[in-house]
Amino acid sequence: MVLSxxxxxxxxxLQESMYSVISLLFILVACVEFCDAAAAIDVYxxxxxxxxxxxxxSRFAALNHHAASxxxxxxxxxxxxxxxxxxxxxxxxxxxEYINQKKxxxxxxxxxxxxxxxxxxxxxxxxxxxxxxxxLAELERLLIHANxxxxxxxxxxxxxxxxxxxxxxxxxxxGQPATAxxxxxxxVIPTPEPKKVASPxxxxxxxxxxxxxxxxxxxxLPTIAIVASYDTFGAAPALSVGSDSNxxxxxxxxxxxxxxxxxxxxxxTRGRYxxxxxxxxxxxxxxxxxxKWLRSFDQRLxxxxxxxxxxxxxxxxxxxxxxxxxxxxxxxxxxxxxxxFSKVAEELDIKVGLKHKKINISNxxxxxxxxxxxxLRVTGATLSQIPVAPELLESTGxxxxxxxxxxxxxxxxxxKLVAESLVRHIYGHQGKNVQIFADGGSxxxxxxxxxxxxxxxxxxxxxxxxxxKNDPFVMALKKELxxxxxxxxxxxxxxxxxxxxxxxxxxxxxxxxVASVTFxxxxxxxxxxxxxxxxxxxxxxxxxxxxxxSLFRRPPSRKVKTA
Amino acid sequence: xxMFHFFNCAILTFGPHAVYYSATPLxxxxxxxxxxxxxxxxxxxxxxxxxxxxxxLQVSENDGFDPYQEILKALIGFIDVAGLYFALTQLTHRNIxxxxxxxxxxxxxxxxxxxxxxxxxxxxxARGLEFTWDYILQGLxxxxxxxxxxxxxxxxxxxxxxxxxxKTLIPIxxxxxxxxxxxxxxxxxxxxxxxxxxxxxxxxxxxxxxxxAFISWQLFSACQRPSA
Numbered sequence: 001m002v003l004s005x006x007x008x009x010x011x012x013x014l015q016e017s018m019y020s021v022i023s024l025l026f027i028l029v030a031c032v033e034f035c036d037a038a039a040a041i042d043v044y045x046x047x048x049x050x051x052x053x054x055x056x057x058s059r060f061a062a063l064n065h066h067a068a069s070x071x072x073x074x075x076x077x078x079x080x081x082x083x084x085x086x087x088x089x090x091x092x093x094x095x096x097e098y099i100n101q102k103k104x105x106x107x108x109x110x111x112x113x114x115x116x117x118x119x120x121x122x123x124x125x126x127x128x129x130x131x132x133x134x135x136l137a138e139l140e141r142l143l144i145h146a147n148x149x150x151x152x153x154x155x156x157x158x159x160x161x162x163x164x165x166x167x168x169x170x171x172x173x174x175g176q177p178a179t180a181x182x183x184x185x186x187x188v189i190p191t192p193e194p195k196k197v198a199s200p201x202x203x204x205x206x207x208x209x210x211x212x213x214x215x216x217x218x219x220x221l222p223t224i225a226i227v228a229s230y231d232t233f234g235a236a237p238a239l240s241v242g243s244d245s246n247x248x249x250x251x252x253x254x255x256x257x258x259x260x261x262x263x264x265x266x267x268x269t270r271g272r273y274x275x276x277x278x279x280x281x282x283x284x285x286x287x288x289x290x291x292k293w294l295r296s297f298d299q300r301l302x303x304x305x306x307x308x309x310x311x312x313x314x315x316x317x318x319x320x321x322x323x324x325x326x327x328x329x330x331x332x333x334x335x336x337x338x339x340x341f342s343k344v345a346e347e348l349d350i351k352v353g354l355k356h357k358k359i360n361i362s363n364x365x366x367x368x369x370x371x372x373x374x375x376l377r378v379t380g381a382t383l384s385q386i387p388v389a390p391e392l393l394e395s396t397g398x399x400x401x402x403x404x405x406x407x408x409x410x411x412x413x414x415x416k417l418v419a420e421s422l423v424r425h426i427y428g429h430q431g432k433n434v435q436i437f438a439d440g441g442s443x444x445x446x447x448x449x450x451x452x453x454x455x456x457x458x459x460x461x462x463x464x465x466x467x468x469k470n471d472p473f474v475m476a477l478k479k480e481l482x483x484x485x486x487x488x489x490x491x492x493x494x495x496x497x498x499x500x501x502x503x504x505x506x507x508x509x510x511x512x513x514v515a516s517v518t519f520x521x522x523x524x525x526x527x528x529x530x531x532x533x534x535x536x537x538x539x540x541x542x543x544x545x546x547x548x549x550s551l552f553r554r555p556p557s558r559k560v561k562t563a
Numbered sequence: 564x565x566m567f568h569f570f571n572c573a574i575l576t577f578g579p580h581a582v583y584y585s586a587t588p589l590x591x592x593x594x595x596x597x598x599x600x601x602x603x604x605x606x607x608x609x610x611x612x613x614x615x616x617x618x619x620l621q622v623s624e625n626d627g628f629d630p631y632q633e634i635l636k637a638l639i640g641f642i643d644v645a646g647l648y649f650a651l652t653q654l655t656h657r658n659i660x661x662x663x664x665x666x667x668x669x670x671x672x673x674x675x676x677x678x679x680x681x682x683x684x685x686x687x688x689a690r691g692l693e694f695t696w697d698y699i700l701q702g703l704x705x706x707x708x709x710x711x712x713x714x715x716x717x718x719x720x721x722x723x724x725x726x727x728x729x730k731t732l733i734p735i736x737x738x739x740x741x742x743x744x745x746x747x748x749x750x751x752x753x754x755x756x757x758x759x760x761x762x763x764x765x766x767x768x769x770x771x772x773x774x775x776a777f778i779s780w781q782l783f784s785a786c787q788r789p790s791a
Contacts, residue, residue: 038693186692515694520567523699527571531578538586 039160046152048502058152063189065106079104086111194504200465202281207485212270225308229283231464232397238506242397247457248315261484271426284396308380310369314414315406317385403458465501569689575702594667601671608646669716710772
């Protein structure tokens with residue numbers, strides 16, 4: 001029995017070995033070069049975009065240069081070298097000086113700590129993470145507004161690249177810059193040139209929750225709009241998950257929608273207000289999407305909106321929130337909204353302040369989402385933890401905005417604040433101390449819901465030009481909103497205007513350990529001399545020394561013969 | 564540059580064979596046919612060994628040293644010796660002296676061994692960007708293998724082709740032949756059982772090949788004296 005098993009196994013073994021020999025032959029013939037790099041890691045490219053014709057970001061994607069660390073000897077030419085800079089050792093003035101003076105460089109590779117990795121690294125406690133966050137924020141600001149004629153990539157620290165970097169540092173310390181003749185490590189990314197993203201689409205998702213129309217009432221019910229923008233913009237589009245800006249806003253909007261859908265499901269408790277939930281795109285680009293969304297409204301609908309509450313970054317505050325308005329605080333509507341919020345905030349032990357920023361119609365810059373409403377004469381306010389209006393492309397969910405720095409409790413409190421204020425306005429309970437969304441009741445804010453959506457958003461990069469029309473994430477948001485509202489609509493628009501984007505956002509980097517040309521030349525010399533010595537040795541031992549000498553003397557003797 | 568490295572390793576691996584052929588009287592007597600025939604015999608032997616290994620050997624998961632498997636591999640390795648015997652005695656050679664016959668057979672044997680075992684990894688690996696010392700070490704191993712093959716052929720020819728040998732030397736001849744024939748098992752024991760690294764194993768192979776070559780040269784010349 002054993003023998004037959006062996007024989008059966010042997011036949012299979014023979015067949016397998018035959019097949020492996022044949023496949024190896026095919027591989028030889030096809031001359032496939034196996035990738036036997038020292039390391040292959042995922043890297044994410046710096047964003048490349050044009051704004052009003054000016055070029056920004058990293059203008060190249062391919063890399064094929066030697067690597068060097070920050071300890072390179074002073075005065076070396078780095079135009080064909082890639083600098084590998086870990087974030088922990090980053091000297092921002094050095095990088096700024098390099099970029100501002102437009103010094104030639106082969107490429108940049110930034111190594112980020114694992115805590116900024118959207119895929120994992122969620123719960124690791126790292127000391128000095130606030131410092132790292134600030135350094136990264138500053139680096140991001142520098143890189144986004146610079147024009148870099150070389151490839152810039154981000155990668156996450158792991159064991160392989162740590163070993164490689166330690167080796168590179170050791171080589172640099174000996175004072176030898178890595179070039180073709182001295183060996184070292186070579187970084188290769190063989191991607192083609194990045195192309196423009198043609199017609200980037202932005203998709204606005206709106207959900208409509210109808211109020212209770214009394215019989216015989218012909219008038220249009222008033223509407224309250226709750227809006228949040230869901231897309232991000234950051235230094236690395238493949239990593240811009242924007243947990244706080246504006247993941248917190250989206251989660252709050254979904255939770256508010258869920259609570260009100262519960263409240264409105266029963267006709268007895270349905271309010272006399274329609275609720276319009278809007279998840280808009282194009283936020284970082286002067287709220288382009290919101291503008292297009294509002295323009296698409298019917299005039300009657302626009303006039304029926306009592307006011308709009310926009311949610312922007314409410315995920316990492318302690319006890320102070322701001323309501324930003326563009327109409328003067330003395331305005332009756334603004335007063336009403338603010339008082340409603342303040343009363344609820346007092347009960348929840350939150351401090352709410354009012355900030356007024358006038359709109360300049362001639363200035364295309366739109367710093368807050370409510371300004372788009374105000375430009376179309378709809379009262380609007382933005383609830384945010386950010387005290388001052390952000391600049392263009394600031395606070396739009398960059399690399400540093402990761403899940404670690406967002407607090408679910410803050411979002412839950414924010415949801416409670418907004419929901420209670422709205423509900424008192426809708427049912428006319430202003431001033432009364434009634435807690436409709438009290439903890440422990442059936443209408444309590446669900447922290448698990450908040451947390452699970454926040455976790456999902458913190459893993460999904462959402463830069464609008466790279467989200468297709470039927471992106472699964474957009475479909476997921478649509479489905480979720482459809483669960484909580486009566487009617488959901490999608491609006492697809494083209495992101496036009498001053499921004500143009502380029503593709504190629506993430507790829508794989510191969511790191512090869514290479515020997516220098518001089519090494520191979522020396523090897524050739526050694527081998528040549530070895531073969532010559534071997535030849536002479538064999539001739540001497542087998543044919544005798546005379547034969548060796550006669551090898552060199554043959555031509556003259558022939559001449560003698562002919563003469 | 565990487566083709567350059569491939570070229571370097573190729574001349575290290577296959578150069579000595581060509582140099583040996585041209586430097587010694589083998590080229591004068593045109594023994595190329597013998598070498599080619601020996602190479603073909605090696606090919607046949609390799610196929611037979613493949614079949615036997617596939618049939619009788621079990622693939623172990625860990626890379627440790629299993630004595631039973633190694634003894635089995637050594638026994639199968641003696642098929643090598645049988646193949647060499649076939650090449651030395653059964654093939655019809657042109658009228659060349661015994662001295663050159665064993666050299667030609669050993670050369671063809673070693674060349675076929677190098678091509679079969681080392682050309683494929685060299686072509687696939689040495690042309691890439693990544694640099695390792697492996698291919699240079701492999702070339703040195705090929706050199707050691709050349710010397711060992713010629714020594715084995717010499718001892719083989721002494722055992723099977725020379726009829727009148729001094730009685731005292733016969734056991735030494737057989738002992739040396741046994742050592743050289745079991746060299747693969749010894750190296751695999753060193754690598755797996757003792758955990759030596761590739762450079763150390765190659766160094767050991769080079770040293771033993773030189774020692775064995777010297778011993779077999781002495782034996783050969785000692786056996787040649789009576790007839791001369």
